[in-house]
Amino acid sequence: xxxxxxxxxxxxxxxxxxxxxxxxxxxxxxxxxxxxxxxxxxxxxxxxxxxxxxxxxxxxxxxxxxxxxxxxxxxxxxxxxxxxxxxxxxxxxxxxxxxxxxxxxxxxxxxxxxxxxxxxxxxxxxxxxxxxxxxxxxxxxxxxxxxxxxxxxxxxxxxxxxxxxxxxxxxxxxxxxxxxxxxxxxxxxxxxxxxxxxxxxxxxxxxxxxxxxxxxxxxxxxxxxxxxxxxxxxxxxxxxxxxxxxxxxxxxxxxxxxxxxxxxxxxxxxxxxxxxxxxxxxxxxxxxxxxxxxxxxxxxxxxxxxxxxxxxxxxxxxxxxxxxxxxxxxxxxxxxxxxxxxxxxxxxxxxxxxxxxxxxxxxxxxxxxxxxxxxxxxxxxxxxxxxxxxxxxxxxxxxxxxxxxxxxxxxxxxxxxxxxxxxxxxxxxxxxxxxxxxxxxxxxxxxxxxxxxxxxxxxxxxxxxxxxxxxxxxxxxxxxxxxxxxxxxxxxxxxxxxxxxxxxxxxxxxxxxxxxxxxxxxxxxxxxxxxxxxxxxxxxxxxxxxxxxxxxxxxxxxxxxxxxxxxxxxxxxxxxxxxxxxxxxxx
Numbered sequence: 001x002x003x004x005x006x007x008x009x010x011x012x013x014x015x016x017x018x019x020x021x022x023x024x025x026x027x028x029x030x031x032x033x034x035x036x037x038x039x040x041x042x043x044x045x046x047x048x049x050x051x052x053x054x055x056x057x058x059x060x061x062x063x064x065x066x067x068x069x070x071x072x073x074x075x076x077x078x079x080x081x082x083x084x085x086x087x088x089x090x091x092x093x094x095x096x097x098x099x100x101x102x103x104x105x106x107x108x109x110x111x112x113x114x115x116x117x118x119x120x121x122x123x124x125x126x127x128x129x130x131x132x133x134x135x136x137x138x139x140x141x142x143x144x145x146x147x148x149x150x151x152x153x154x155x156x157x158x159x160x161x162x163x164x165x166x167x168x169x170x171x172x173x174x175x176x177x178x179x180x181x182x183x184x185x186x187x188x189x190x191x192x193x194x195x196x197x198x199x200x201x202x203x204x205x206x207x208x209x210x211x212x213x214x215x216x217x218x219x220x221x222x223x224x225x226x227x228x229x230x231x232x233x234x235x236x237x238x239x240x241x242x243x244x245x246x247x248x249x250x251x252x253x254x255x256x257x258x259x260x261x262x263x264x265x266x267x268x269x270x271x272x273x274x275x276x277x278x279x280x281x282x283x284x285x286x287x288x289x290x291x292x293x294x295x296x297x298x299x300x301x302x303x304x305x306x307x308x309x310x311x312x313x314x315x316x317x318x319x320x321x322x323x324x325x326x327x328x329x330x331x332x333x334x335x336x337x338x339x340x341x342x343x344x345x346x347x348x349x350x351x352x353x354x355x356x357x358x359x360x361x362x363x364x365x366x367x368x369x370x371x372x373x374x375x376x377x378x379x380x381x382x383x384x385x386x387x388x389x390x391x392x393x394x395x396x397x398x399x400x401x402x403x404x405x406x407x408x409x410x411x412x413x414x415x416x417x418x419x420x421x422x423x424x425x426x427x428x429x430x431x432x433x434x435x436x437x438x439x440x441x442x443x444x445x446x447x448x449x450x451x452x453x454x455x456x457x458x459x460x461x462x463x464x465x466x467x468x469x470x471x472x473x474x475x476x477x478x479x480x481x482x483x484x485x486x487x488x489x490x491x492x493x494x495x496x497x498x499x500x501x502x503x504x505x506x507x508x509x510x511x512x513x514x515x516x517x518x519x520x521x522x523x524x525x526x527x528x529x530x531x532x533x534x535x536x537x538x539x540x541x542x543x544x545x546x547x548x549x550x551x552x553x554x555x556x557x558x559x560x561x562x563x564x565x566x567x568x569x570x571x572x573x574x575x576x577x578x579x580x581x582x583x584x585x586x587x
Contacts, residue, residue, distance in 0.1 A: 003281040004241055005204070005217070006073035006227075006268075007106075007189060007252035009151060010059070011114055012081050013440045015050040016454045017563040017584055018542055019432075019461045024424035025407055028389060033450060033563060034585045038575040042262040049587075051450070051571055056081070056088050058259045063095025065258060065265045066105045069272040074106030074284040075099070075255070076151045076189075078114055079135045080435075083393045093396070101142050106284025108149035108189060109136050112386070115437035116319050118158035118299055119348065123359055123375055125161060127382045128434060129168030133176065133183060134383050135390060138397040140179040147286055148182050149217075151189040153439055155302035156316060159210045162188075171376075187287045188216040189252060191302035193314045196295040202247020205291040215287045219252040219302060220244075227268075228257040234270040241275060250285065252302075299324060303443075305332075319442040321345040322505075329505055329512040332445040334569075340517035344442045345505070346496055347452070350489050350535075351437060354459045357485055358433040361466045362426050365473055369418040377413055378430065384409040385427035422472045429465030432458050448525040448534040448566040450582045456490060456538035464543075464550065471551035479551040486539070487555055493535040494522055525566030526581045534565055 015033035032050060039046040039054045041061075048054025066073065077085070077096065086093040099105040111117065111128040112135065120128075133140075140148060152161065173180030188208065192198045199206055199218050208214040223240060226232045232240065241249060258268055272282050297313050304314035308323060308330065315324040321344030323330055329345065331338045359378075366374045387394055388406040395404065402408065410423040418426075436458035440451035463482045470479040496502070497518040506513045522533040530537050540547075544561035547554035563584035567576070578585075 001279070001281065002202075002241070002244075002246050003248045003283065004275060005106075005248070005250050005283060005285045006272075007108065007149075007151075007219075007250070007285070008073055008075050008255040008258050009110075009252070010062075010075060010077035010081055010255035011110075011153075012052045012055055012078075012084065013114065013438050013451050014080065014084070014454060015052045015450060016457060018457060018544075024385075024428035024465070025421065027391070028428075032587075033582070034587045035450075035583050036577040036585075037571075039573075040575070041260065044262075051568075051574065052084070053088065054574070055256065056085050059085055059096075059255070060089050060092040061259050061265065062255070063092065063099060065268065066099045069269045069282075070104045071284065072272045072282045074108045074149055076108035076110040076149070077255075078110050078153075079112040079132070079390060079393070083390050086392050086396060097139070097396075100139055103146055106147065106149065107136075107139060107143055108151050109133075109140075109183075109186065110151040110153065113435050113437065114153040114439050115434070116154060116156045116301075116316060116439045116442075117152055117161045117164075118156055118316070119319070119352075120437060121355060121359065122160065122164055123378070124355060124434060124437070125164035126168045127379045127430075129165050130171070130379050130383050131386045131434075133168060133172040133179065134386065135393065137172075137176050137179050138399075140182050143182060145182075147284070148186045149189055149285060150186045154319075155190050155194065155219075155300075156319075156439075157188075157190065157194060157296050157300050158298045162208075162211060162214065185213070185287075187285060188214055189285075190216045190218050190296060191221055191252075191300075191314065192218040193221055193309065193312060194218075194296050194300035194302065196297055196313070198312070199292070199294060202245055202249070203292060204248040204250040205288050206294040207291045209293045209295045215291060216296065217248075217250050217285050217287075219250050221302075223249065224251045224253055227251050227271075228253040230264060230267070234267045234274065237267075237271055238274045238278070241280065242278065248288075305330075319344060319439060320348055321442075327505075328508060328510060331512050331517075334445040338511075339445055340512040340514075340521050341445070342502065342505070342512055342518055343447045343521045346493070346501065347442060347447065347535075349501070350493065351455070351459065353485065353489055354463060355433055355437065357482060358429055358462050358466050361470065361478055361482065362430050364478065365422065365426055365466075365469055365475065366414070366418070368473060368475065369414065369422075371414050371417055380413050381410060381423065381427040382430055382434070384413065385424075385431045389431060419472065422469050425465045425469035425472065429462045429469065432465065433462035436462060444568055444570070446525070446566060446569075447522060449568050450565050451568070452534050453538040453541075453563060453565050456535055457542040460486060460490065460539050460542040467550040476551050479549075483549040483552055483555045486549075490535050490539040491556055494519070494533050526562070526564045529562045529564045529581070537562065537565075 321341030467479040
């Protein structure tokens with residue numbers, strides 16, 4: 001008997017170009033990119049104010065597709081994406097929740113904001129898992145013993161990441177008693193190319209050797225590719241499944257592969273029907289009692305460059321710009337010319353510096369206020385602010401309005417030792433920093449994209465919030481220091497090569513680490529709108545109009561403030577109002 005399971009991953013990074021609401025205790029608002037685009041799905045024309053808006057409007061089809069192919073797939077939808085869907089299409093949100101609750105779709109958790117978790121500090125990893133458990137807790141409680149999965153963003157794995165998951169799960173089991181057993185037994189979604197020795201054909205399940213009880217299900221990469229890209233007809237796909245013999249198989253892809261066009265949805269339903277008629281069980285993943293013990297490789301992922309695998313095993317080169325096997329900087333062909341990926345290494349370092357500064361100053365402010373057990377308190381403040389930020393979801397799941405009241409929660413967490421407005425700026429800044437660790441900028445070969453712009457805007461606002469908290473706590477020195485960090489990290493990003501930031505990478509002569517390659521990769525893709533690199537452009541837009549900094553002089557004289565960027569190559573099939581670049585026009 002053969003068993004095939006499908007999984008679909010739902011996520012959209014967003015199109016934020018500037019934070020609007022100055023008061024962290026009020027409902028939060030931000031300025032969205034205005035770059036109209038049309039997506040065509042068969043005869044249907046889906047219009048959106050921007051790419052995120054357009055794609056989310058296609059999610060309304062999901063409920064009916066999952067209903068017609070009931071009990072055939074699991075689905076994860078990243079928390080922020082699910083909240084944005086609720087804002088745009090409440091009926092689609094309700095249909096997805098109903099599919100989870102009824103078992104029509106298997107439920108898989110994923111942390112918010114889609115970061116590469118192995119690249120983050122333990123404090124941030126645990127905060128993100130805390131946010132995840134709290135966000136999904138109503139769904140977990142209603143799962144009624146059904147299997148629950150965990151999808152790490154990009155399936156990026158490390159044993160330290162799973163240590164953080166277990167620590168957060170242990171804490172959640174204490175604070176949210178009703179979900180303890182379910183989350184402790186969650187299975188992991190992975191790719192067969194992440195194992196030191198790939199699973200045998202027909203053995204999708206493995207017990208991860210570095211853990212006591214973790215089961216993982218391994219994606220069949222070739223079969224998943226055939227499904228996602230429509231490389232085969234439905235009958236050919238069915239034949240490919242049957243050719244693999246008896247056993248378990250796992251096909252996993254982005255949700256867009258299911259919703260991209262009506263024919264793909266019909267193809268999926270036909271495949272499920274044909275396989276079931278032929279005696280193949282098509283069900284969401286159901287962990288077996290036991291499985292072969294195999295080793296997952298640290299820093300492996302499911303969407304690394306296919307031409308840069310080491311011994312057939314994936315890594316995180318796509319996001320670091322460096323080969324794990326030898327530490328050398330790589331290049332990619334972008335618009336018919338080679339582009340050094342050194343910028344990804346630099347952007348990783350820039351993000352780490354902001355992450356570190358925000359974490360340390362948050363803990364310093366808590367210490368100065370006399371708060372004990374500072375790391376766990378910071379994590380709980382993040383969860384409390386997450387309830388404030390994701391308020392509509394919590395209310396839709398039956399939480400009372402008092403349960404989303406950050407001010408009351410913060411007062412209790414800090415024991416009255418910190419002014420609630422200081423706690424608000426601290427918590428918002430910390431959450432925005434987490435939002436700014438999204439993996440999307442480094443997925444693409446070129447830096448000048450809307451997603452890079454957004455990450456920088458979020459990180460700038462995070463630094464500004466921590467500076468404001470510091471000023472209100474009479475810590476003017478650290479507020480000014482955060483301003484200097486912003487200047488050196490983002491406004492002067494282009495100068496990193498001349499400053500010698502990459503000297504350690506230049507011991508082996510290579511074009512990818514030369515000054516010419518560095519400057520070429522950061523050239524503006526919208527020179528008629530702004531000559532500045534996208535990092536500086538986003539920073540200036542986030543700080544406009546005056547470049548003011550809490551408690552000190554303005555950190556810059558704003559030269560121009562535009563949010564325009566280059567288009568993402570993977571979004572070229574959209575019918576953009578402005579096909580030349582990703583604009584931010586009048587709203």
